[in-house]
Amino acid sequence: SDVNKTIKLPGDPVLKDTRASDSSQEEAIDRWARQRKQFKDSKKCSSTGGSSINSTITEISINSEESRSVDxxxxxxxxxxxxxxxxxxxxxxxxxxxxxxxDDSPRCLSRRPRPITVRERTVRITKGIGDYPWGFRIQFSKPILVTEVDTNSAAEEAGLQVGDILLAVNGNDVTSMPHSQAANLARKGPDILTLLVGSDISRCPNTPRPTCRGYLHKRTHSGILKGWRKRWFVLKHDGCLHYYKHKKDEGKCKPLDITKLEGAVIGVDSSLGKPFVFKCMPQTGNKIFYFCATSNQEMKRWLEAMDKAVHPVHQNHVWVDVTLHNTSxxxxxxxxxxxxxxxxxxxxxxxxxxxxxxxxxxxxxxxxxxxxxxxxxxxxxxxxxxxxxxxxxxxxxxxxxxxxxxxxxxxxxxxxxxxxxxxxxxxxxxxxxxxxxxxxxxxxxxxxxxxxxxx
Missing domain, CATH: 2.30.29.30 (Pleckstrin-homology domain (PH domain)/Phosphotyrosine-binding domain (PTB))
Structure with missing residues (x-):
């Protein structure tokens, strides 16, 4: 799973792909524009017996996702x-x-000893192959400490860190248990090793994730108004690109579209003969999005932020994992x-x-x-x-x-x-x-x- 996302809660539904062409809000707006045009035409001929499609208009306006508010x-x-x-x-x-x-400087900046700030969190490690399938070492001590985490191992991918204190293995308290007995619990357990560890949340700062906001022109091929449309775009720290009709709609209305950028192909495009154009080809679906910025500097700003979202770091900060543990x-x-x-x-x-x-x-x-x-x-x-x-x-x-x-x-x-x-x-x-x-x-x-x- 993508641990770079913000916290998932028990029972929460997974966000569905909202970019399907038959349900996108851009096309819903276009359908509304066509129906509105037909409605105006029908009003012109209503005096000569033309039938009105007012009932259809009412149904579409109620069902339009653009008109719904977000909780x-x-x-x-x-x-x-x-x-x-x-x-x-x-x-x-x-x-x-x-x-x-x-007057207190954080422990990670000070040479002076600082008391560690231990908080509990849950780490789940999928069993690998070889003589050491979990990819970490523990120390003969009380409490039991993680002394080594192998590079590119299952333990590293799960977020286990050197210095973590082992509190429980697969639901069994190991705080007063011999080192060898705790190791046996891991070896004889299921293929997914569940560890309750105590972690120092003051150890190091978190790494900021890319965010970017601003107006871009987006190329569209559908609807009555073909060409470039000015839209308010928001790239969030979870790597999803949202866009709205206007800046004021952010936080008040549902986005017109949400695109996950991880694994996408992005880059400058010169095929359209227009300056400051760049494109995005998401990993899923078959759409290609074309964007146009107002300057070369603005285009570079977006490309740098989007590139970080395309290649995210798949590991949470320790404190994020602590809060995830607390939510359960x-x-x-x-x-x-x-x-x-x-x-x-x-x-x-x-x-x-x-x-x-x-x-x-x-x-x-x-x-x-x-x-x-x-x-x-x-x-x-x-x-x-x-x-x-x-x-x-x-x-x-x-x-x-x-x-x-x-x-x-x-x-x-x-x-x-x-x-x-x-x-x-x-x-x-x-x-x-x-x-x-x-x-x-x-x-x-x-x-x-x-x-x-x-x-």
Whole structure:
């Protein structure tokens, strides 16, 4: 499976290919344009007994996907994810630690010893071939440590890292078990080895994934208006290219089309005799997309971002795997939460407030349907967000979570009363402050006096 996608939740449907020619929204718009033209013609001849096709027009306008709104409560990244993660993947973030303060530099930048920040996560390794089919080594120690991970092995592909602490093998606790017994559990188990490991989430920053936004002209062959159409394109960090009719439609309407770029062929095209044209041939389907930018610099910007999406790195950051592990747990099974309780989230598309049971942990807000739920239904990665108390409509006190850039989504939450709002705001600020951008961490580290070694 593609682990470069944002988090999949239990029971979520897989996003279907929306580029099929018989169901694309571009063609739906074209059909609507043809029907509208026929309708106007029929209105002209209605006085002479011509039949009206108003009933057909009504049916098509209701069924047009362009007219439907998107449920933005949790689905703004893509339809197979319940988590909003876009801000996290747009930059390199470093976890400063549980007791972070402005004077603390991240462990990955400091020579001074720092306490590791261990969080549990699940790693599933498919058995390979040879004498060492799993592709990793463990140490004779308590706790049992992963000391080596083979390059290009099943373990590396699954995301196992040197320094991970082995907590359970195929559901069996090994924290007090001899090294040899833990190894035997792996050898005698199924072909998919399931490990519960403790990982240091402050070890290294995440790698940003490509994102790009802007207007491009897209060539179309169908419909009444053939030629080039100006559209608002959004390349998201999951490697999917979305496009809308207008910039204002992003976040409010469903995209007209979604194309996965992994494995696609992209490059400059000169066959059409038009400058700044480039094309994209997706791995699936038989379509070729032609785009036209406004300048050579703009074309290069898109080609560089799209090339990264075509060749993604298939490994999650450790913290992403930790949150994925936490989503599979009941709310009260998440260890040492920073805050928990009921919150209402504003669904802007329907202008209603939806109640969740919420767990806050390490800059991630998990949403559950209720306290007895078996897994999370969604959540928000909060890195870089600012939190404040605001008034909104008839509510005098709501929690506003604002992103560092307008391209990301703003969230509004509300607890049962003003005091609860203040409690959540304090907890959210502390949790968000555990993370810092790598650029800021480096700048802060360089501004500090040299660390001295006592002799």
């Amino acid at each position: 933005l409560s949790l689905r703004s990244e893509n339809e197979e994810s319940g988590f909003y993660t876009e801000n996290f993947h747009s930059a390199s973030w470093v976890f400063r630690g549980d007791d972070s303060s402005p 747990l009941p709310p009260l099974a998440i260890k040492n939460p920073e805050c928990l309780g009921l919150l209402h989230q504003l669904d802007k598309s329907r202008d209603v407030w939806i109640q969740h049971y919420c767990i806050l942990k390490d800059g991630c807000l998990y949403f559950y349907a209720g306290i007895r739920s078996t897994h999370a239904v969604g959540g928000i990665y909060l890195q870089g967000y600012t939190v404040s108390e605001q008034s909104l409509g008839s509510r005098r006190s709501v929690i506003e979570m604002k992103p560092p850039s307008e391209e990301f989504q703003t969230f509004y939450l509300c607890a049962e009363n003003v005091n609860e709002n203040k409690r959540w705001i304090t907890a959210l600020k502390i949790s968000i402050n555990k993370w810092i951008t790598l650029n800021q961490a480096i700048q802060d580290f360089m501004n500090r006096p040299p660390e001295e070694t006592k002799m």
